[in-house]
Amino acid sequence: MVAPEARWQALLPVLRPWPLAVAFSGGLDSRFLCFALRRAGCDVLALHATGPHVPQAESAAARRWARAQGLPLREVRHDPLSLPDVAVNSRERCYACKRALMRRLREALAAAGGCRILCDGSNADDLTTFRPGQRAVREAGVLSPLALAGLRKQELRDLGAAWGLDDPQQAARPCLLTRLAYGMHPGPALLSRLAAAEADLAALPGLGDFRLRLTPEPVLQVAALPDGLRPRVMRVLDTHGFGGAEIVEGTVSGFFDR
Numbered sequence: 001m002v003a004p005e006a007r008w009q010a011l012l013p014v015l016r017p018w019p020l021a022v023a024f025s026g027g028l029d030s031r032f033l034c035f036a037l038r039r040a041g042c043d044v045l046a047l048h049a050t051g052p053h054v055p056q057a058e059s060a061a062a063r064r065w066a067r068a069q070g071l072p073l074r075e076v077r078h079d080p081l082s083l084p085d086v087a088v089n090s091r092e093r094c095y096a097c098k099r100a101l102m103r104r105l106r107e108a109l110a111a112a113g114g115c116r117i118l119c120d121g122s123n124a125d126d127l128t129t130f131r132p133g134q135r136a137v138r139e140a141g142v143l144s145p146l147a148l149a150g151l152r153k154q155e156l157r158d159l160g161a162a163w164g165l166d167d168p169q170q171a172a173r174p175c176l177l178t179r180l181a182y183g184m185h186p187g188p189a190l191l192s193r194l195a196a197a198e199a200d201l202a203a204l205p206g207l208g209d210f211r212l213r214l215t216p217e218p219v220l221q222v223a224a225l226p227d228g229l230r231p232r233v234m235r236v237l238d239t240h241g242f243g244g245a246e247i248v249e250g251t252v253s254g255f256f257d258r
Helices: 004-015 028-039 056-069 093-112 124-128 132-139 153-163 188-202 230-239
Strands: 020-023 044-050 073-077 117-119 210-214 218-222 246-249
Touching: 004 153, 020 028, 020 093, 028 044, 028 056, 028 153, 044 056, 044 093, 056 073, 056 188, 073 093, 093 117, 093 132, 188 210, 188 230, 218 230
Parallel strands: 020 044, 020 117, 044 073, 218 246
Antiparallel strands: 210 218
16 A cells, blocks of 8 residues: 555645645645645645634634745635525535535636636545535536545644644534534524634633534534533533533534434
8 A cells, every 4th residue: 555645745746837726724634735735845825715604713713824834825705605505504505505615716716817726625535425515626626636645634634743734633623504404594693603602612621522513402512521521511502592402422523414
């Protein structure tokens, strides 16, 4: 089996000659991709989408990281709540949102002039799990270098640690729309309240990976709830109007697709 770094290195001669733009959320995958491309001497522009489905704290963190790296960053406004499949929160929400997002990013690139190849941070694991947005990425002709190199999530963490990427163990924080059961209306006020609650939960020491879901009743998924932390968790939930939430320990991803 070819080592992960060797698989990545084999792809670089194809990427280096071209100016690249990366759909940059500030999560591990897109940070690793930007970091690895710049480490290899590639010309990279980060495109960060803002909107009601993206917590402001995550956008602020993305800006700080790009600034610290000296990475050019362009922000693109993307409001998916007016899209029919998103407005009714259908099972096609991620596909519809990602399709519209790829179109917005291409429009932003065209408006800026020049020619860049649009890339995203999809990794090899994303190709083997339920990811409706992946169909939109393929249809839009967006390049996924990490997936092309066959790099899996854990390999990104390992390579990132070896290469000096900060926070290679960064937990995944998917879009806020994934917190709502299919069929629930994702209004801006509700998404903002979810974002605020999750920000306060994330500040609790030792909580680890979690998601606050609405089924429509609130359910807090946590990888593991440390002893003694439950009262503080419940106070945060009460503060943001999610009192009485059920707490479920275990796997936190794919809750509504099981």
